[in-house]
Amino acid sequence: MKTVSLFAATALAIVAVPVSAADTGSFSPQRLSQHVQTLGSDAFQGRAPATEGETLTVDYLSKQFAGAGLQPGGDLTNGKRAWTQAVPLLKSEFASAPHVSLNLAGTATALTQGEQIAVRAPTNGDKALAINGAPLVFVGYGVKAPERNWDDFKGLDARGKILVMLVNDPDFEGGEGDFGGKAMTYYGRWTYKYEEGARQGALGVLVIHETAPASYGWATVKNSNTNAMFDIVRKNPRGEHPPLEGWIQRDLAAQLFTASGTSFEAMKEAAKRKDFKPVPLKAALDVHGSAKTEVITSHNVVGILPGAARPNETVIYTAHWDHLGIGLPDASGDRIYNGAIDNGTGLAQLIEQARAFATGPRPQRSVVFMAVTAEEKGLLGSEYYAANPLYPAALTAGVINTDVLGVLGPAKDFTIRGNQKFGLLDILVEEGAKRGRRYTPDPRPETGGFFRSDHFTLAKVGIPAMSFGPGQDLVNGGVARAKAWSENYTAKMYHQPADEYSPDWDFTGMAEDAELLHAVGLRLANGSDWPNWSADSEFRAARDRSASERSSVPAASEKKPGERG
Known part of the structure; x- marks a missing residue:
């Protein structure tokens, strides 16, 4: 049975992921692996909001964002931004x-x-x-x-x-x-x-x-x-x-x-x-x-890379940092719900995505990197941000969310959660094709995946937002291996103490996924287009209502899904 004691020396050793390696603009499987191993370790106590696990996680993410080259992008006080956005929650x-x-x-x-x-x-x-x-x-x-x-x-x-x-x-x-x-x-x-x-x-x-x-x-x-x-x-x-x-x-x-x-x-x-x-x-x-x-204060962790030409316009990358913390023991007596896959993997991508942007040429629009709280409690950190945006929703070109990424190596395809049609997906499909990868529609839309991660709360206020999903046709093992992994993960690991880091995991596919998502974000950040939802989408009306706030951009740039430009 694992203990829940935390020793300062252990915590200090764990957070010593290097922040100045030679990788610039590319994605290192080793770095991704190190972040997942760290954030999914027992020392972080399952990363529950309003616990010591939150304190450690927020500190880790803030330091990683700073080391990657970002500026604080959170709450504004006396003209200075913090690394966090305070999120009041009823506990x-x-x-x-x-x-x-x-x-x-x-x-x-x-x-x-x-x-x-x-x-x-x-x-x-x-x-x-x-x-x-x-x-x-x-x-x-x-x-x-x-x-x-x-x-x-x-x-x-x-x-x-x-x-x-x-x-x-x-x-x-x-x-x-x-x-x-x-x-x-x-x-x-x-x-x-x-x-x-x-x-x-x-x-x-x-x-x-x-x-x-x-x-x-x-x-x-x-x-x-x-x-x-x-x-x-x-x-x-x-x-x-x-x-x-x-x-x-x-x-x-x-x-x-x-x-x-x-x-x-x-x-x-x-x-x-x-x-x-x-x-x-x-x-x-x-x-x-x-x-x-009681009312407690949790935190979204926010870093920003200000845009070179249009800093008031943003592209946002998101991933939730929380998991279930310490709870009921499983059959082995393990009480720590580590959340290595869910969502240590998404956080690893977020950190390394920040590094890739900060070490490359400065994009035209600002790029925001946000690790949100309380996703596991009902998408609460992102819901709070949607109601209290740090950066205007109307001037946000798109949101790219990562929640549970693949650890089985490269895949021939990729997907997103849900079956929505929108311009942001068009861009993802195009960039994937350039890399010899195909888009596979959500293989299980009946699970309601679109409504189960933080992009949904941002979509509700009109922002084109997607949650990326790893491919199901693996280079090593094809569809059969991916299906077997998914079924085992759902049955034995998902929201259970068994969601722990394994040295057998292969992060080369995650690195390829991060590179694809970098290309999508870079295209948005250097462009002037405003992707929109399909005409029959329930989110289209909210996006259209905010069009006047984008009046400085030519109307012709309001691309509809399927239109290229």
């Missing part, structure tokens, strides 16, 4: 495991936190959960989408009730329908389901876990939802969060349906139809737990 953590009891058709059964159920510490402003005999109602996928003529709540008064919902959206099983087929929409994300529960006035929301539609196993749910919860500080947190938020195992949901005179399969089939109506269940829930809540 909520149970003092001890909550007591949960399910009354099922007249029989009371205790439920164990992390086993049959995962109850999240409240982030609606409450300091305790005190729920007594709240009735459960099954509401299908929990979707209210007027633009698709879909309403899973049909006349339900949700006040005082706990809503039980399926994960993903109604098209997942059949692969076609009103929600774009297999590709998950935002309606399928657990974050949306909690938000909609709050809008309905519900006492709580329980999401039913299934591995395929969730795209991860129960271990990931348990590890992500039974530790400290965070949210940005909101004026009306109850408008976004019901008192009770949590997940339940599929087997428990099946028991609920059986006791109510139906079956899991029948309810799932009914939920796929537009005429679905809420189904009261013969079950009630008691939940009692006290939580310590």
Whole structure:
């Protein structure tokens, strides 16, 4: 079992990654490897916000940005910028495991936190959960989408009730329908389901876990939802969060349906139809737990390379620095969730990308490098930046995000998360083709990858933003090797203590990916174009509304996806 003690000598030795090697403009696999090994080490304690792990991580990133040649790009005070942007967050953590009891058709059964159920510490402003005999109602996928003529709540008064919902959206099983087929929409994300529960006035929301539609196993749910919860500080947190938020195992949901005179399969089939109506269940829930809540300050780490000609215009590279910290032990007793892949790899690319830009010719636009906090808690650091931008969204040409990169060597292809169409993707495809690499569309759009990383919060305010994904056709081992790795990672490493650095990893492919992303950013930074979203994109309107702020740039440079220039 690993300890969580931290010795100053160890920390000092670990951060001694060289910052003045001869590499200029190219990407060193050795450097990338060193960063991942450092940030994914036990010394950083899993990099959780508001812990000693955050202090070490912020210090490491600031020093690496400075050594790479960047200037501080964070909060502005008395005319000087800091290396960080302060991000106030509401932190909520149970003092001890909550007591949960399910009354099922007249029989009371205790439920164990992390086993049959995962109850999240409240982030609606409450300091305790005190729920007594709240009735459960099954509401299908929990979707209210007027633009698709879909309403899973049909006349339900949700006040005082706990809503039980399926994960993903109604098209997942059949692969076609009103929600774009297999590709998950935002309606399928657990974050949306909690938000909609709050809008309905519900006492709580329980999401039913299934591995395929969730795209991860129960271990990931348990590890992500039974530790400290965070949210940005909101004026009306109850408008976004019901008192009770949590997940339940599929087997428990099946028991609920059986006791109510139906079956899991029948309810799932009914939920796929537009005429679905809420189904009261013969079950009630008691939940009692006290939580310590406080407002803490976490930090986005920000460095900038000012542009030579148009410094007020920006290109932004992002990666989240946080992981899950110290949590429940795995079977071996390991409690440190190192996050070497997620997202030590993205951070390594970010640092070395900064070095490549700073050691090359100064670009025309400013290039910003931002490591954001609290991604694992719901994309909170990037959401805060989107609401409080250090650099105007209208004058940001694009965002390139890296979250989980490949460690299996070079690939013949590459991808991005989601299936959006936008000009930034056109540029990526062109630059990839120059290097003999092809673009492969997101191989698993049903997992909702577009909504699961920090580019999404920036896309919502209109900025063309993409999250790069490594290729799935490896030079060594092809598609079969990549698939086997991905399946093993999802099942045994993702959001688990086993996400640790391995000396067997091959960083040459990551170096090639970084070089490709450098070419994309350099093209944006030296150009005058303003990439946009496709005409049918839900993000197009926000981008178009900000066009007047770019009035100094000729209108002809507003390229549409597919237009070259």
